[in-house]
């Protein structure tokens with residue numbers, strides 16, 4: 274072999290080991306096996322198990338590009354470019370690598386990863402910390418059963434706005450919640466320009482803020498119930514920061530959960546705690562405020578030195594959005610309507626029943642109507658709550674499309690329901706209706722109706 278054709282792979286493991294490749298273009302795994310060097314390869318080199326993965330420390334540009342199978346795995350798991358499958362990677366020059374799986378314990382960790390689990394990536398996220406104010410007083414005054422019951426109810430009520438606005442729950446900590454919001458997966462996959470990325474980050478921040486503002490609405494309803502049942506009300510404190518975090522599945526091989534780590538998380542937690550001192554409820558960092566200040570209303574600016582930080586930072590107490598947020602506005606309108614005129618939906622259902630009775634129809638032999646589908650009000654309510662999360666909204670749209678399909682409603686009849694729905698709301702409580710509500714309601718229900726009809730057509734194919 275010509276010397277210039279010689280390829281050497283150095284494994285930086287417990288000891289440094291130099292392995293000579295059989296030929297240029299051999300894979301890392303072929304070279305390891307050729308030299309009897311231990312490298313796990315449970316699937317026999319078929320890009321299925323990922324146990325042969327290595328970290329390339331030198332010579333990345335001397336490797337073949339990821340093939341389709343390796344690329345699909347890398348995208349799914351969020352691998353950085355340095356992590357390569359030894360069985361798929363051909364080597365064309367001298368490189369240095371580290372094995373990732375060296376013993377049976379490492380193997381157990383890796384083989385416990387689910388197909389969709391993320392194995393560690395750095396990504397942008399908005400981090401939210403929530404804590405209940407004064408929960409200890411409630412625990413001291415009530416039975417353990419009631420404490421657990423109320424805490425679970427509270428977590429449910431507060432988690433809904435997070436999930437309904439595209440956020441994810443990292444964990445429940447005592448009486449608090451750690452949640453995060455990422456740029457939607459589809460957008461992350463796109464090759465976006467810097468400007469497009471910045472816009473996506475701002476949108477993610479606004480979704481996170483919306484979820485918090487909706488939490489305060491939910492808290493009011495929750496407190497009403499708690500006052501009646503336990504003569505107790507709760508308050509919450511929120512802290513929010515944004516930036517790059519480490520994200521991955523972390524824990525014991527049998528108890529893993531998706532977790533966010535890093536300084537951004539610590540800052541969000543400290544901002545939440547700072548609310549106590551500053552007598553505020555919802556503090557966001559300067560990073561968030563500077564990015565979307567034209568959208569935010571604030572009532573306080575706090576210059577502070579957070580624990581563990583040498584430099585001071587400015588935090589802002591957020592009270593709402595400056596301009597109307599159509600989603601929040603519609604959600605608040607529904608809250609009020611359901612309190613002031615709960616009969617409005619009955620009026621709508623009566624008209625729907627009228628249309629149903631006008632035309633004798635053959636009910637198609639479809640999948641049986643579930644009680645959930647029959648409970649139209651719940652479906653409408655969920656649609657309203659999920660307006661900020663297109664993925665979750667799609668499920669509700671499908672549910673509604675299935676319902677109309679099950680009662681053999683034509684597309685024209687579904688379209689007819691939009692003005693009837695709006696009229697039922699407006700006539701039930703005219704004082705709540707105004708031009709802005711009218712415009713937003715029309716826009717939202719027209720869009721939903723189009724999606725319902727499209728879904729119904731697809732279901733029929």
Ligand code: FES
Pocket residue numbers: 313314315316317318319320321322323324325326358359360361
């Ligand atoms: S040996 Fe299984 S993926 Fe490489």
